[in-house]
Amino acid sequence: NLQIHLKSRPVGLPAAENFSLVSTPIAMLKDGEVLVKNLWMSVDPYMRGRMIDRDSYIAPFAIDKVLEGGAIGEVVESNNPAFVVGAKVSSMNGWRQYFTTTGEDLQVLPETGIAEQAFLGVLGMPGLTAFTGLTKIAELKPSDRVFVSAASGAVGAIVCQIAKLKGCYVAGSVGSDAKSRYLMEELGVDAVVNYKTTDDLQQDIATACPEGIDVYFENVGGAHLEAVLNLMNANGRIAVCGMIDQYNATTPQPGPANLSQIVRKKLKMQGFIVFDHWDGYPAFVEQMVQWIQQGKVSWRETVFNGIEQAPEAFIGLFEGKNTGKMLVKL
Numbered sequence: 001n002l003q004i005h006l007k008s009r010p011v012g013l014p015a016a017e018n019f020s021l022v023s024t025p026i027a028m029l030k031d032g033e034v035l036v037k038n039l040w041m042s043v044d045p046y047m048r049g050r051m052i053d054r055d056s057y058i059a060p061f062a063i064d065k066v067l068e069g070g071a072i073g074e075v076v077e078s079n080n081p082a083f084v085v086g087a088k089v090s091s092m093n094g095w096r097q098y099f100t101t102t103g104e105d106l107q108v109l110p111e112t113g114i115a116e117q118a119f120l121g122v123l124g125m126p127g128l129t130a131f132t133g134l135t136k137i138a139e140l141k142p143s144d145r146v147f148v149s150a151a152s153g154a155v156g157a158i159v160c161q162i163a164k165l166k167g168c169y170v171a172g173s174v175g176s177d178a179k180s181r182y183l184m185e186e187l188g189v190d191a192v193v194n195y196k197t198t199d200d201l202q203q204d205i206a207t208a209c210p211e212g213i214d215v216y217f218e219n220v221g222g223a224h225l226e227a228v229l230n231l232m233n234a235n236g237r238i239a240v241c242g243m244i245d246q247y248n249a250t251t252p253q254p255g256p257a258n259l260s261q262i263v264r265k266k267l268k269m270q271g272f273i274v275f276d277h278w279d280g281y282p283a284f285v286e287q288m289v290q291w292i293q294q295g296k297v298s299w300r301e302t303v304f305n306g307i308e309q310a311p312e313a314f315i316g317l318f319e320g321k322n323t324g325k326m327l328v329k330l
């Protein structure tokens with residue numbers, strides 16, 4: 001049973017030597033327990049925060065212990081009548097090939113006909129993040145002009161599509177021309193900025209958003225936030241989902257120099273953590289399954305094969321190696 005442990009706390013961009021691949025025995029099943037074989041696991045930017053030893057909304061990962069994260073597995077042995085052998089389950093027990101449990105931490109996947117790994121992306125935590133940020137936090141209206149950063153990622157690409165199907169004008173920023181083409185040609189996004197090749201980020205975002213920005217779905221922070229604050233329309237809303245530009249910073253980053261725009265433009269800026277909004281998950285899944293079946297929402301996956309590749313997949317998030325959801329197939 002191979003697992004990935006956190007060997008040391010990364011400083012700056014995580015590196016392979018921060019992780020170790022450890023072989024452990026599989027415990028004998030007790031009464032009431034099930035054995036789950038993980039099929040897929042998720043790597044997510046928020047895991048970088050858990051590698052830092054600090055107080056946060058979620059406890060830090062421990063050194064020399066198995067990491068945790070979203071996973072989809074299959075019940076391969078069962079001493080618990082609630083879980084039949086062959087059932088597909090989701091859990092937070094990723095970064096390992098097998099685990100035993102009494103089942104309290106498992107959710108049996110509903111029958112949707114949609115690939116199981118979608119429950120780590122469009123039908124899982126990233127999808128609910130996109131939906132919650134747009135509908136609850138930003139209170140999206142059809143007339144809104146929306147800008148999304150990290151727009152081709154797991155969350156961003158779903159934000160773009162939900163905003164388009166609500167009737168909004170949608171623009172985003174990405175780190176490559178291939179990602180830009182994906183958004184424009186496949187997802188119908190109205191305009192895209194490549195933040196890596198631009199000479200003037202604010203000017204390019206202004207060109208992409210000729211009528212200004214009513215809703216900013218913030219995934220990046222830093223220079224993006226400063227540029228967008230200057231381009232927000234009065235009474236705009238900023239849903240602060242993440243600030244990936246800062247996750248590997250080793251020194252405090254300078255704040256936007258123009259926060260007074262929040263006052264002048266009467267902006268609402270609100271951070272949120274999707275785990276606080278899990279009560280909305282059943283209604284979200286029902287809606288998203290419908291959109292997928294109607295062909296209104298699609299998604300991409302970037303897949304690394306084998307548990308030993310999980311650290312590389314995780315590090316790749318900070319290098320833009322994924323389009324859509326970054327996954328590891330075990």
Ligand code: NDP
Binds near residue numbers: 045176241325
């Ligand atoms: P993504 O699938 O978007 O992967 C990360 C992407 O971010 C990369 O592909 C890369 O794309 C981009 N990126 C990486 N580094 C930088 C940088 N320095 N500046 C700009 N872009 C960068 O990840 P997720 O969709 O899972 O997460 C997106 C954001 O949402 C993150 O900030 C994450 O922390 C946040 N999040 C927040 C949640 C919450 O509850 N608040 C829940 C889930 C996610 P590119 O090639 O375009 O640079």
